[in-house]
Every structure is written in structure tokens, then in C-alpha cells.
Amino acid sequence: MTHSFFLFSIEKLILASIVFGITLVVAMYSTLAERKFAAFFQDRLGPDRAGPFGMFQPLADGLKFFFKEEFIPAKADKFLFILGPSIAMVMSCMSGAVIPWGDRLTLFGHSVSLQIADINIGVLYIFAVVSLGVYGVILGGWASNNKFALLSAIRASSQMISYELAMGLSLIALVMTTGTLSLGSIVHQQVGFHWNVFFQPIGFLVFMICSFAETNRTPFDLPECETELVGGYHTEYSSMKLGFYLFAEYINMFVASAVMATLYFGGYQIPGISHLGLSPNLVTLLGSGFLFVKIFGFIFLFMWVRWTVPRFRYDQLMRLGWNVLLPISMINLIVTGAILVLR
Amino acid sequence: MAELVDALGSGSSESNLVWVRVPLSAPTIIIKMSTLYLPIGIVFLVALSFVLISLLASHFLGPHRNSLVKDAPFECGIESKDSARVRFSIKYFLIAILFVLFDVEVVFFYPWAVNFQELGLRGLLEIASFMGCVLVGLIYINQNKVLNFEGRNVPR
Numbered sequence: 272m273t274h275s276f277f278l279f280s281i282e283k284l285i286l287a288s289i290v291f292g293i294t295l296v297v298a299m300y301s302t303l304a305e306r307k308f309a310a311f312f313q314d315r316l317g318p319d320r321a322g323p324f325g326m327f328q329p330l331a332d333g334l335k336f337f338f339k340e341e342f343i344p345a346k347a348d349k350f351l352f353i354l355g356p357s358i359a360m361v362m363s364c365m366s367g368a369v370i371p372w373g374d375r376l377t378l379f380g381h382s383v384s385l386q387i388a389d390i391n392i393g394v395l396y397i398f399a400v401v402s403l404g405v406y407g408v409i410l411g412g413w414a415s416n417n418k419f420a421l422l423s424a425i426r427a428s429s430q431m432i433s434y435e436l437a438m439g440l441s442l443i444a445l446v447m448t449t450g451t452l453s454l455g456s457i458v459h460q461q462v463g464f465h466w467n468v469f470f471q472p473i474g475f476l477v478f479m480i481c482s483f484a485e486t487n488r489t490p491f492d493l494p495e496c497e498t499e500l501v502g503g504y505h506t507e508y509s510s511m512k513l514g515f516y517l518f519a520e521y522i523n524m525f526v527a528s529a530v531m532a533t534l535y536f537g538g539y540q541i542p543g544i545s546h547l548g549l550s551p552n553l554v555t556l557l558g559s560g561f562l563f564v565k566i567f568g569f570i571f572l573f574m575w576v577r578w579t580v581p582r583f584r585y586d587q588l589m590r591l592g593w594n595v596l597l598p599i600s601m602i603n604l605i606v607t608g609a610i611l612v613l614r
Numbered sequence: 615m616a617e618l619v620d621a622l623g624s625g626s627s628e629s630n631l632v633w634v635r636v637p638l639s640a641p642t643i644i645i646k647m648s649t650l651y652l653p654i655g656i657v658f659l660v661a662l663s664f665v666l667i668s669l670l671a672s673h674f675l676g677p678h679r680n681s682l683v684k685d686a687p688f689e690c691g692i693e694s695k696d697s698a699r700v701r702f703s704i705k706y707f708l709i710a711i712l713f714v715l716f717d718v719e720v721v722f723f724y725p726w727a728v729n730f731q732e733l734g735l736r737g738l739l740e741i742a743s744f745m746g747c748v749l750v751g752l753i754y755i756n757q758n759k760v761l762n763f764e765g766r767n768v769p770r
Contacts, residue, residue: 276649279649279652280652280656283652283653283656284656284660286653287653287656287657287660288660290657291657291660291661291664336672337668337671337672337675337676338672338675338676339672339676340676340677340678340679341672341673341676341678342684344685344686344687345682345685345686346685346686346687346697346698353669357665357669360661360664360665361658361661361662361665364657364660364661364664365654365657365658365661367657368653368654368657369654387653387654387656387657388650388651388653388654388657389650390650390651390654394724395724396654415687415698416687416697416698416699417687417688417689417698418687418689418698418700419688419689420698421698421700421702422702425702425706426706428706428710429706429709429710429713432709432710432713432717433709433713435713435717436713436716436717436720439717439720439721439723440720440723443720443723443724443727444727446724446727446728446730447727447730450728450729450730450731451728452724452728501688501690506688507687507688510672510676511668511669511671511672512669512672514668514672515665515668585763586762586763589709589761589763590761593752593756593761594756594761597716597752598749598752601745601748601749604723604745605738605742605745608730608738608741608742609738611730611731612734612735612738
């Protein structure tokens with residue numbers, strides 16, 4: 272008993288470390304991609320000094336975070352000041368735990384699932400972890416004892432909780448069609464081209480807009496709106512604690528893309544691959560690759576929108592969340608229910 | 615335990631749902647739950663150790679040169695004035711209260727949505743009446759201009 276339990280723990284520890292490593296690398300290179308795309312959209316070159324095409328720029332940036340002066344303002348609440356970015360970082364990494372990164376792999380005669388935890392409340396778990404992430408922002412902003420940081424923190428928290436409502440409601444219509452909250456089963460159901468986005472286009476649109484708001488990306492980046500609030504809630508932060516906030520934003524973007532690909536775009540399922548007669552392990556690896564292609568597509572969309580759509584005003588943001596997205600997802604829910612019942 | 619781990623790891627989506635319905639003794643449920651949620655604990659530990667190691671590393675690698683001016687809160691170069699622990703607008707507090715109300719209502723929808731296929735038309739009508747009440751609430755807060763953030767319409 273203890274032996275198999277031990278093996279199970281070791282397997283999950285290795286998988287968790289691999290997923291964590293991939294998440295960090297993707298987040299690091301998203302910063303480079305963001306700057307490169309920004310340069311492309313603005314007809315510039317972007318970072319090109321560190322290595323060929325600036326390939327080592329993220330490494331240089333990461334090292335710089337370690338060697339910069341760590342600084343806590345005199346008036347700040349020291350404990351909360353450190354706790355804020357730590358919560359933001361830990362919570363953004365934890366939401367990846369329930370995402371099925373691939374099907375099953377057979378290694379050394381042992382079948383391994385590429386999903387860290389297939390809990391039956393996966394969707395609720397993601398919401399719970401995303402809500403906890405709000406604490407990172409509000410604690411950091413409040414603990415800084417800086418007026419800009421405080422304004423930004425209360426803006427960020429009210430923005431994030433407002434869009435969480437519409438996000439939760441838009442997913443209910445999806446849960447009605449799938450009948451389960453487990454992300455593993457939701458991917459299993461989307462075999463072939465039965466992608467949920469075809470059945471829930473409006474739900475997907477609302478969910479996508481809300482994930483832009485949840486990750487504080489443009490056009491909803493009011494919390495770190497530099498023209499009004501200097502650096503937003505991380506104005507007073509430096510060295511790795513600032514790095515955690517910036518990292519958390521890119522990890523959140525990565526996880527949000529993964530959730531969208533999983534829930535609405537079939538996850539790791541490649542349509543029609545079962546007809547090719549490939550070995551199961553190869554199919555699993557190709558599927559994971561396909562999932563990452565979808566994820567990178569969404570990350571590109573995040574960046575594309577950033578350099579295309581200007582920032583909203585705060586009252587427009589609130590009106591969009593409460594008076595447009597919330598009623599739309601309610602109507603979507605009822606219409607979906609009516610279609611499912613009458614069919 | 616061996617067969618338990620196999621059953622949980624077998625990837626079949628229904629395996630998680632089945633054990634909720636079959637009556638089990640309390641210790642078995644606790645063991646199964648802890649095996650399901652153990653990986654999440656592992657992910658938490660991996661992330662936490664990364665955060666702690668990075669914080670310690672940046673603490674020891676970076677320089678520390680404090681001064682009175684440097685430790686003051688940043689206010690765009692002007693001498694910083696008073697504390698930042700000021701009263702902020704009531705609007706944000708109202709949003710937070712409304713979130714608690716509405717989010718609880720959203721959570722009520724989830725168990726219904728999972729069992730939607732079994733509950734059928736009756737469930738849909740019942741949830742529609744519930745949603746009607748939620749909508750009345752939304753219209754009410756709009757009538758009272760709680761969500762207006764600009765001009766003369768701002769609530770006082």
C-alpha cells in the first residue's frame with residue numbers, strides 16, 4: 272500500500288515539476304514574444320542584442336530581477352508586502368494543476384496521465400484559484416502604503432470580481448451541455464470536431480472577454496494604467512517581488528489560453544487522428560503539441576488585441592461587465608437550456 | 615490502495631463521479647479524496663518552494679543601500695504627504711458587496727447545470743424563475759445608479 276502510494280506521489284511530483292518548468296519557460300518567452308510582436312506591429316525591430324534575434328533576452332531579464340536591489344518602503348506593512356506577490360505567483364501556478372495537458376502516456380509499462388489532478392470539480396477549482404489571485408493584487412497594493420498602489424489595487428479587485436461573475440455565468444451554459452465539471456471528461460467529449468465553441472459561440476465570446484479582464488490585459492489593463500497610476504499596484508516593488516507580479520500576469524495569460532483551448536477548442540484532441548493508426552504514445556505527444564499550438568494562438572491573440580484596442584475608461588469597463596456581459600450570459604444560459612430541453 | 619490508485623488514475627472520466635453515488639465508509643472516502651487532492655498539494659509545494667527560493671536568492675544577491683528619501687513612498691518626485699491609508703470611494707465597497715451577493719447566486723447554478731439533463735423542463739422553469747429574481751436585483755441596482763461611475767449620476 273505505502274509502496275504504490277509512494278510511486279503515485281513521485282509520479283505526480285515529477286509531472287508537477289515538468290508542468291511548472293514548462294509554464295515558467297512559456298511565461299518567460301511570452302515576454303520576448305510580446306516585445307517582438309509589439310515591435311512588429313509598430314514597425315520596429317524589438318530586442319535583438321542578447322543572442323540571435325534576442326533569444327536570451329528573457330534570461331537576461333530574469334537574472335536582472337535577482338541582482339536588483341530588494342527594497343521595502345519604510346511605511347509599508349512588511350509581511351503583507353512580501354505576501355502579496357508570493358500569493359499572486361503561487362496561485363497563478365496552481366490553476367494549471369487541473370488542466371489536461373495530454374492523454375495517457377505509457378512509460379516503462381506504466382500508464383501515466385498527463386493531467387496532474389482530474390478532480391470532478393475542475394471548473395470550480397479554477398474559479399477558486401483565480402479568486403484567490405485577487406488577494407495578491409489587493410494585499411500588495413494596500414501594503415505598499417502608496418496612493419497610486421492603493422488606487423490601483425481597489426480598481427483591480429473590483430474589476431476582477433466584476434468580470435468573475437460574467438465568467439462564471441458564461442461557463443454554466445457549457446456545463447449544461449457537458450453535464451460534468453471535470454476538465455478531463457470535457458476534453459473526452461470533444462473528440463473529433465465536436466468542439467464546444469460550435470455549440471457555445473456566445474458563451475465562448477463572453478468567457479474570452481472576461482479572461483482578458485481577469486488577467487488585466489489590454490483593453491482592461493486599468494490596474495496598471497501607466498498614464499494615470501505610474502506602475503499600478505506594483506509601483507513600490509522591485510527585484511524578484513516585481514518579477515513575481517510580472518511573471519504571474521504572463522502565467523495567468525498562459526493558463527487562461529489553456530483553459531479556453533481545453534473547454535472550447537477540444538483540448539489535446541486532434542480530429543481524425545485515430546484513423547491514421549499511430550502508436551498511442553505518439554498520438555498523445557502529437558495531441559499535447561496540438562494543445563500548445565492552440566495555446567500559442569490564444570497568447571498571440573492576447574498580444575494582438577493589446578496593440579489594437581485602446582484602454583477602456585473605468586465607467587465603460589464596469590458598464591460592459593455588469594450591464595452587457597452579465598445579461599448576455601444569462602440569456603445565453605436560458606436559450607441553451609430551452610434548446611436542450613426542446614430538442 | 616494499489617487498486618485505488620489505479621482506479622483513480624485510469625483516466626476514465628466517470629470513475630470520479632461513480633464513487634459519489636456508491637455509499638462508502640467514511641475512512642474510504644477520506645483516503646480517496648486525499649488521493650484525488652494530493653497532486654494539488656504537490657503543485658502547491660512546488661510553486662511555494664520556487665517562490666521561497668527566489669525570494670531568498672534575490673534577498674542575498676541584490677545590494678541593500680537604504681536612505682530616508684529612498685524609503686519614502688513614490689509620489690512622482692514631489693515630497694510625499696500623509697499616509698496612503700485614506701478613505702476610498704464607497705462605490706468600490708458597493709461593488710464588493712454586490713459581488714458577494716451575485717457570486718453566491720452563480721454558485722447555486724452549478725449543481726443545477728451538472729444535473730440539467732436529468733432535471734429537464736421542470737428544472738429549466740424553476741431556474742428561469744430564480745434567474746428572474748436575480749435579474750430584478752440587477753435592474754434594481756441599475757435603477758439606483760450603483761454601477762454609474764461618472765458625472766452627476768455617481769451615488770452619494
